[in-house]
Amino acid sequence: MARLTGGDPSLLRRINSAVVLHALRATDCATLTEVTRVTGLSRPTVEGVVEGLIEAGLVVETAAEEGAARRQGRPARRFRFRAEAxxxxxxxxxxxxxxxxxxxxxxxxxxxxxxxxxxxxxxxxxxxxxxxxxxxxxxxxxxxxxxxxxxxxxxxxxxxxxxxxxxxxxxxxxxxxxxxxxxxxxxxxxxxxxxxxxxxxVAEHWKGAARETDDVVFVLAGLSPGAGSLIGGRLHRGYGGAAGEIGALHLLGREATPETLLSTTDEPLHPLDEQAVAAVFAQAREGDQRALAAMDRFIHRLVHDVAALVLALDPELVVIGGWAAGLDGVLEPLRRELARYCLRPPRVALSHLGEAxxxxxxxxxxxxxxxxxxxxxxxxxxxxx
Amino acid sequence: MARLTGGDPSLLRRINSAVVLHALRATDCATLTEVTRVTGLSRPTVEGVVEGLIEAGLVVETAAEEGAARRQGRPARRFRFRAEAxxxxxxxxxxxxxxxxxxxxxxxxxxxxxxxxxxxxxxxxxxxxxxxxxxxxxxxxxxxxxxxxxxxxxxxxxxxxxxxxxxxxxxxxxxxxxxxxxxxxxxxxxxxxxxxxxxxxVAEHWKGAARETDDVVFVLAGLSPGAGSLIGGRLHRGYGGAAGEIGALHLLGREATPETLLSTTDEPLHPLDEQAVAAVFAQAREGDQRALAAMDRFIHRLVHDVAALVLALDPELVVIGGWAAGLDGVLEPLRRELARYCLRPPRVALSHLGEAxxxxxxxxxxxxxxxxxxxxxxxxxxxxx
Known part of the structure; x- marks a missing residue:
């Protein structure tokens, strides 16, 4: 609860300034009358605040529209937030x-x-x-x-x-x-x-596949998968900043590593050699049996990791990203297996933003x-x- | 931010009443002077509010202490929250x-x-x-x-x-x-x-093993383990209320079930037969090799489940509860394995509250x-x- 102590005019000024800036930023440009209506502040207050924001370089008066000028004789002054400030x-x-x-x-x-x-x-x-x-x-x-x-x-x-x-x-x-x-x-x-x-x-929530939900796990699929989670729209970092480091389950454990699972020869891939991974994905798309088997092993592992995240967190949506190519083949097996493992399977979507x-x-x-x-x-x- | 509209006296009364009640509840009993000091309200306001709380049955005047009476001549009236209300x-x-x-x-x-x-x-x-x-x-x-x-x-x-x-x-x-x-x-x-x-x-955080931390996972160990989590002191239920249902990883999947892992014969235990589980634990304590092997299998599985929860959530503390007896043998292997699997292993403690x-x-x-x-x-x- 904000303590609105009547005796601190500078705090009130800052609140009013933030409110006006917020209102201007939410629109292309606005007249003082419009800002007054939206904010509930008085006309003189809005005038004073806008003057201060212009001095600070955060607001600028725009050229009046011609149409408005003609209709009204003297056009109302319009102001906009200077995103280029x-x-x-x-x-x-x-x-x-x-x-x-x-x-x-x-x-x-x-x-x-x-x-x-x-x-x-x-x-x-x-x-x-x-x-x-x-x-x-x-x-x-x-x-x-x-x-x-x-x-x-x-x-x-x-x-x-x-x-x-x-x-x-x-x-x-x-x-x-x-x-x-x-x-x-x-x-x-x-x-x-x-x-x-x-x-x-955070990016997928802002302008990608997770715009519509506040409870989402993003899986950065790779030879060592990691994950980021929003819970109620807030980033869940964990107590020590290590939340979502699900890849450690295999990197540090005694189970087969992803680079072994994905290999089509008897030699494991190099843990960071994503070109080799892309090659396996490409071979699988062409129907190569060893590559298909390797993909199967890899997807099975990825599903297990994602299932563990989903069971722990129960998100509304899982977004799969990381490897720009080849991952679309992961979605269907993931959905199918999550429906088996999870009491309430989340939606599964590919990243919209890809490598960006x-x-x-x-x-x-x-x-x-x-x-x-x-x-x-x-x-x-x-x-x- | 509370909207402190000057025009709503009943809202102000409710706020003042809550503040006074809070102050009284935080102490055994208090004088009006003490309440005035702690709350920052005026003496007449406090008197009015306390009167109202007495009428509502939530506050009562206590008998004055004899010592105070002797020192001051007329003892100050003391009031207390009626927890029995x-x-x-x-x-x-x-x-x-x-x-x-x-x-x-x-x-x-x-x-x-x-x-x-x-x-x-x-x-x-x-x-x-x-x-x-x-x-x-x-x-x-x-x-x-x-x-x-x-x-x-x-x-x-x-x-x-x-x-x-x-x-x-x-x-x-x-x-x-x-x-x-x-x-x-x-x-x-x-x-x-x-x-x-x-x-x-919630209980372990209130008066058990997790009193000192706001980031805790409680594992209700059993043949089908479940978990509850506090993140920043708040219960994390998940989008659909299914967060922590980690047992599903084995119940619904194709892996060996816990009741098979824990069996000392070729027959799996009944999934809900906790007496049989206790018997296996007891045999293991007596050195029975088959029981020890069964315990090992079970602990390995539990560690894997807990590791998945820990990697997803990164809590400060993991509390193990559920089976009142036999679980103390789980702690050391769990700590050892979590140190292998987890980038930043959490503390591990047994439930203080047990079956309560x-x-x-x-x-x-x-x-x-x-x-x-x-x-x-x-x-x-x-x-x-």
């Missing part, structure tokens, strides 16, 4: 690629850059590749670094609240890396680091942070995260 | 037993009654046994049925919000039973039905409901559930 970066640092998305303060993506990275390069080289991609992206878009308000990052591993990678076995030199602090040196704005599957589920999911989620996390700064005042916290 | 029932309806706890409005248990039930009896007979236990309990305590403010119930199965058992394979006639509505006929107060493992985790866990949790659920009624006003919702 600041920018956000959404970064993915993966095993095989780095990617960066540039967005405005409405979260609209205005530029993208990605590059392949060898899975064996060390942390320094990987981050240099990322930095180069960011530099090109900002140059091309003509956005200065100082315009960035927040940077979101999605990467494999267990990530601490301060942006340190506590455990990240998929990338060389990742475990123990102070990734948030390290990236923070390149930016003057906050850098928010998140597990890649967590970023992906992680970076898109990183944009959303950066946007959440900026919205908290712009719209939150003491006692009124935005509910998104 | 109403009562709660916490019920367990299990496979082999029914149990009832009677508590006052502080949640203090003032009576208990339990009875064995054959696992094969139908719903009518099971509920008759329960009703008899409740009748004896209320008679012995001298509490009239009309004094009950809320009844909590814990039972196996997936329970809908309205108290209907959507799926309950462990008890004959349970699936589809309108348990809340059925029990409601016997009481004039609300009846709240909850899955048994969910009730148990489910009924105790049912008391807490009833108490939550009453507290919401007593202390909540529009816009101020207690955070417990």
């Amino acid at each position: 600041g920018h956000l970066l959404g970064l993915e640092i993966g095993v095989h690629r780095v990617a960066a998305l540039l967005a405005d303060l409405d979260g609209r993506v205005i530029g993208a850059r990605a590059g392949d990275v060898d899975e064996r390069v060390d942390a320094d080289e990987r981050l240099e590749r990322l930095d180069a991609a960011i530099g090109e992206l900002l140059d091309t878009a003509g956005v200065p670094r100082g315009s960035l308000r927040a940077v979101g990052v999605g990467t494999p591993g267990i990530v601490e609240a301060d942006g340190t990678v506590r455990l990240g076995t998929a990338l060389p030199g990742w475990t123990g890396l102070g990734l948030g602090e390290r990236l923070g040196r390149s930016f003057k704005c906050p850098v928010l680091v998140e597990n890649d599957a967590n970023a992906a589920v 999911a992680v970076a898109t989620g990183a944009v959303r996390l950066a946007l959440d942070h900026v919205e908290e700064q712009l719209f939150a005042v003491e006692g009124t916290v935005t509910a998104r995260r | 109403g009562h709660l029932l916490g019920l367990e309806i299990g496979v082999h037993r029914v149990a009832a706890l009677l508590a006052d409005l502080d949640g203090r248990v003032i009576g208990a009654r339990a009875g064995d039930v054959d696992e094969r009896v139908d719903a009518d007979e099971r509920l008759e046994r329960l009703d008899a236990a409740i009748g004896e309990l209320l008679d012995t305590a001298g509490v009239p049925r009309g004094s009950l403010r809320a009844v909590g119930v814990g039972t196996p199965g997936i329970v809908e919000a309205d108290g209907t058992v959507r799926l309950g394979t462990a008890l004959p006639g349970w699936t589809g039973l309108g348990l809340g509505e059925r029990l409601g006929r016997s009481f004039k107060c609300p009846v709240l039905v909850e899955n048994d493992a969910n009730a148990a985790v 866990a489910v009924a105790t949790g049912a008391v807490r659920l009833a108490l939550d409901h009453v507290e919401e009624q007593l202390f909540a006003v529009e816009g101020t919702v207690t955070a417990r559930r």
Whole structure:
């Protein structure tokens, strides 16, 4: 409950400012009369607040429409939120690629850059590749670094609240890396680091396959599958940030590893060799019996992992992503088997965002942070995260 | 945020009343001066509110302490919350037993009654046994049925919000039973039905092994294990109320069932024959090789199930309960295996409440409901559930 102490006019001003900004951001542009109606504030209050927001660079007067001018003689002044007043970066640092998305303060993506990275390069080289991609992206878009308000990052591993990678076995030199602090040196704005599957589920909820539901598990299928979950619309990180690391059931256990299951020879695949996986999927599509058998083993394992997640969490929807190609064959067996294992089988859908999911989620996390700064005042916290 | 509209004096009265009641309940007894200090309300407001609470039967003036009387000449009047102003029932309806706890409005248990039930009896007979236990309990305590403010119930199965058992394979006639509505006929107060493992985790958090943590998974170990979870102190039921039904992984799947794993002969145990399970545990303690091997198989399976829950949820603590005896041998293997499987192994503890866990949790659920009624006003919702 907000404590509305009558004696704090600056708090009231901040609340009114947030309310007006919210109203303007929800529409293309609006007159003072419209803002007054929507917010319930008085006309003089709205005028004062809008004046302050114009000075802060967050609101601008738009050109009056011609039609309105003609009808009314003197047109009403119209105002809009300046989404271009600041920018956000959404970064993915993966095993095989780095990617960066540039967005405005409405979260609209205005530029993208990605590059392949060898899975064996060390942390320094990987981050240099990322930095180069960011530099090109900002140059091309003509956005200065100082315009960035927040940077979101999605990467494999267990990530601490301060942006340190506590455990990240998929990338060389990742475990123990102070990734948030390290990236923070390149930016003057906050850098928010998140597990890649967590970023992906946020993205699918924002603009992908999970727009309609607040209870969703996103499975980042791969040789070591991970998962991110929203419960009631909120990211479930777990007590130590390790929720959803279901791949560990096989990586650390005594059971057959996925790279053995997926092999069509007597040799297991390399744990991170996704090209080899894609080749097996392709052979299976062409009817190769050994590849089909390998696919079967792999799908059986994936179904088991997903079933364990579903039984533990009981989501409304499971979104399968990760490998851009080849996974559509997973859906039907998954649905069939979940109906056997689960008391109330969830819906199962493929990722809509594909390989853009992680970076898109990183944009959303950066946007959440900026919205908290712009719209939150003491006692009124935005509910998104 | 509460809308503190100046024009609604009855809302303000309710808020003030809740605040004073809260303050009185947090202490044995208090003077008006103490209440004034703690609540920040004015003396006349406190006097008016306390008068109203006395009329409602929720507060009573206590006898002044003799010491205070001597020191001050005229002793200050002292008031206390009347925990005896109403009562709660916490019920367990299990496979082999029914149990009832009677508590006052502080949640203090003032009576208990339990009875064995054959696992094969139908719903009518099971509920008759329960009703008899409740009748004896209320008679012995001298509490009239009309004094009950809320009844909590814990039972196996997936329970809908309205108290209907959507799926309950462990008890004959349970699936589809309108348990809340059925029990409601016997009481004039609300009846709240909850899955048994969910009730148990609430209990361990309230007064058991999980008092210190808000992120806990309670595993109701049995031939078909189930689990209840608190995330950030809140019960996680899942989208369809089926969260934690991890036993389905084996019940519905093609893998060996627990009753086969635990058998020391070539015949599987009966799925609900817990006496036979206890016998295997006892033989194992005496060093019987076949029993030890059966225990090993069973523990391996339990560890796998718990690991799946832990990887999905990443709790701070796992509490193992269910079978009152024999489970202490599970802890060490569980800790050892979780350290192998899990990236960040949780603490593992035995249930403190044993077979009282489910009924105790049912008391807490009833108490939550009453507290919401007593202390909540529009816009101020207690955070417990």
